[in-house]
Amino acid sequence: MKKILFAATITDHFYYFHLPYLKYFHDAGWEVHVAGRGDRQLPDCDFQYDIPFERSPFSKGNIKAYKQLKKIIDDNHFDIIHCHTPMGGILTRIAAAKKRQNGTKVIYTAHGFHFYKGAPFANWAIYFPIECFMSRKTDCLITINEEDFFLAKRFFKKPEIKKVDGVGYNSDLYYPVSEEEKYKMRAEKGFSPNEKLLIYVAELNANKNQGMLIRMMSELKTTKARLLLAGADNFNGEYQRLAKELNVDDRIEFLGHREDVEKLLKMSDICVASSLREGLPVNIMEAMATGLPVVAVDNRGHRSLIRSGIDGFLVKANDIASLAVLVDSLFNDKALYKSISTNAQESIKRFSKEAVFIQMEKVYSKLKR
Numbered sequence: 001m002k003k004i005l006f007a008a009t010i011t012d013h014f015y016y017f018h019l020p021y022l023k024y025f026h027d028a029g030w031e032v033h034v035a036g037r038g039d040r041q042l043p044d045c046d047f048q049y050d051i052p053f054e055r056s057p058f059s060k061g062n063i064k065a066y067k068q069l070k071k072i073i074d075d076n077h078f079d080i081i082h083c084h085t086p087m088g089g090i091l092t093r094i095a096a097a098k099k100r101q102n103g104t105k106v107i108y109t110a111h112g113f114h115f116y117k118g119a120p121f122a123n124w125a126i127y128f129p130i131e132c133f134m135s136r137k138t139d140c141l142i143t144i145n146e147e148d149f150f151l152a153k154r155f156f157k158k159p160e161i162k163k164v165d166g167v168g169y170n171s172d173l174y175y176p177v178s179e180e181e182k183y184k185m186r187a188e189k190g191f192s193p194n195e196k197l198l199i200y201v202a203e204l205n206a207n208k209n210q211g212m213l214i215r216m217m218s219e220l221k222t223t224k225a226r227l228l229l230a231g232a233d234n235f236n237g238e239y240q241r242l243a244k245e246l247n248v249d250d251r252i253e254f255l256g257h258r259e260d261v262e263k264l265l266k267m268s269d270i271c272v273a274s275s276l277r278e279g280l281p282v283n284i285m286e287a288m289a290t291g292l293p294v295v296a297v298d299n300r301g302h303r304s305l306i307r308s309g310i311d312g313f314l315v316k317a318n319d320i321a322s323l324a325v326l327v328d329s330l331f332n333d334k335a336l337y338k339s340i341s342t343n344a345q346e347s348i349k350r351f352s353k354e355a356v357f358i359q360m361e362k363v364y365s366k367l368k369r
Contacts, residue, residue: 112279
């Protein structure tokens, strides 16, 4: 029986993004193994390993993770190893180096290089040499946006390099609903029909830059506008304190981690996205598929999804005034709102899980031979 190992820093990465691929191999008769930190049980998985990966490349805990992972790889003959996330990708490829000499094929999906146009020099100094070296231990490198693809083609000569349109959003969950259904969902969550709801789904941290959105709330002219921030707080309450300092805390809902994101999007009006760095963000795909106009910071991931002025809008990082003006315009101009919403629903279809699965199936089919 053929075997495949999927590896990532945390098991939840597979739960949220890669279950269709576990099922794809399991249904084809492969023995499916998954390695990652966490005990969430995954379907279509024959063997699951809780590996103590740490996100920091300087953590001593990764030595233990490497030893455990190497034993798993040495004790099995995997036909394919597909790794994700920076540390999961690094440790797995190092651990699999000898097995590659015996025919194991190693795939690494880069969900957004830490070095990119405009990135801090430190990112280039630390992460570029690492990825350059690791590319030699990779049979197929998958990138998910144009900028990373061309950068990899330019600097990484060893592996085959493919571009795939991300991990795919779940089109079974994310789609527009009627106005009646929208207001029904609002009532269930305690919001009124006449409120103007802005939403951003992302963990609270420095890169996601929610402070830009909080500051925007004090500049909006639209009355009854409320900002919903859905995501775990990994910034020690910094954004909650900022909201209080600016006296906009009564217009902002810090919702924490949510399992009902599809309902939150369907009951909202506009998606705003402030992150400084993105690979190819699923949260933006989901918002566009739901029919929400998106106003986002101009970065490589957002640029790959949004054509500014056509199916969304892009603004410079921390350009709070422009962000506020565009949000006000969408609230007040029904024709503009409808045009952006309609175009977004159409253009995002190529990033659906069905479309991306076809792309990934071609990559796997070549390596399965």
